[in-house]
Amino acid sequence: MTDALLDRFLGELRALAPVAVWAHGSLAGGDYQEGRSDLDLIAVLEGPIGPGTAWRVGKLHARLRADPLAPLLHCTYLSDTTTADPERRHLTWAHSQLFRRTVTPVTRRELHAFGRVLYGKAPGELLPAVPDRQLTDFVVRDQRDFWRPTVDKARLWTQDVWVDLGLVTFARATMTLRDGSLVSKREALDLLPGLGAPEEVVADIARRRYRQKGGPVADGWRERRAGLTRDYLGGAIDRLVASYS
Known part of the structure; x- marks a missing residue:
């Protein structure tokens, strides 16, 4: 079920021209339990993420909602020009709504250490290393x-x-x-x-x-x-x- 949802998500995301899609958290770290664990994702898109992109992201997730695991799929959307700033708040879909949050130093370190590449470039190619x-x-x-x-x-x-x-x-x-x-x-x-x-x-x-x-x-x-x-x-x-x- 998890792989089927991820495949469908990646298919829907192609219209937004992703540069990379990564998994972190339990899905990447080996503690994932289907139906209980969140699906924590990061998508890096080309160019700025404006209101139009936000509307398309909302529609994308609405199309997935019939899947029983869809409420657990959380994704933060970065642009290829805004990956470096750990204080910047990025468009995020989680808990069935859109809002903005940061990609924390812990998440960034996870991505470098054991992030799972679902599509495109690896985290090390786009995210600066996290100083101790x-x-x-x-x-x-x-x-x-x-x-x-x-x-x-x-x-x-x-x-x-x-x-x-x-x-x-x-x-x-x-x-x-x-x-x-x-x-x-x-x-x-x-x-x-x-x-x-x-x-x-x-x-x-x-x-x-x-x-x-x-x-x-x-x-x-x-x-x-x-x-x-x-x-x-x-x-x-x-x-x-x-x-x-």
Whole structure:
């Protein structure tokens, strides 16, 4: 199903004259699970991306929406003249809508390290290399300015997505800051107990994400899990940021 959707997407994209199309995230890093993982893509187009291109991109994704995996296909569109600036916001289709976001230093480093070329030129031909300091500054800033304030928003943490992303992103950030490595979500999950994360919460994530048996399912677990996660992440992020700021 995934390959069929990617083939159809690439076929539709030909009308926009792509220079390159790359996959990053789980699809490129070996942790992809069909029907659960996002399809994270980057498309580089010729010339400027104006309102007309945005309209055509929206129509392209609308034509794909009958595919059951289409809601998981996210693509950011760069032009061949705007690939260098990591602060620039690019046209993006994700979560069934168009908006603009950056291609972060983490994504850029992923593309250089293990990006999957679906069409055209390789990332190294179009994207400048990411300096180590730029990468570490971004990771620290993301933990400090986004995730640390988010820990204080208690209403979010009864939801699976915040528990999963919060803990996994913290483990991945820790490894990147320690030695520059980029680990998969599966590897990050395995690392979390050694980083002091509550083991029953880690087991819960593994049970849901990887369909492993066991794990707590009692009444009130979501609320208890939220408290365990927030109690751990608040201090863990503070210590990480203090060590690398």
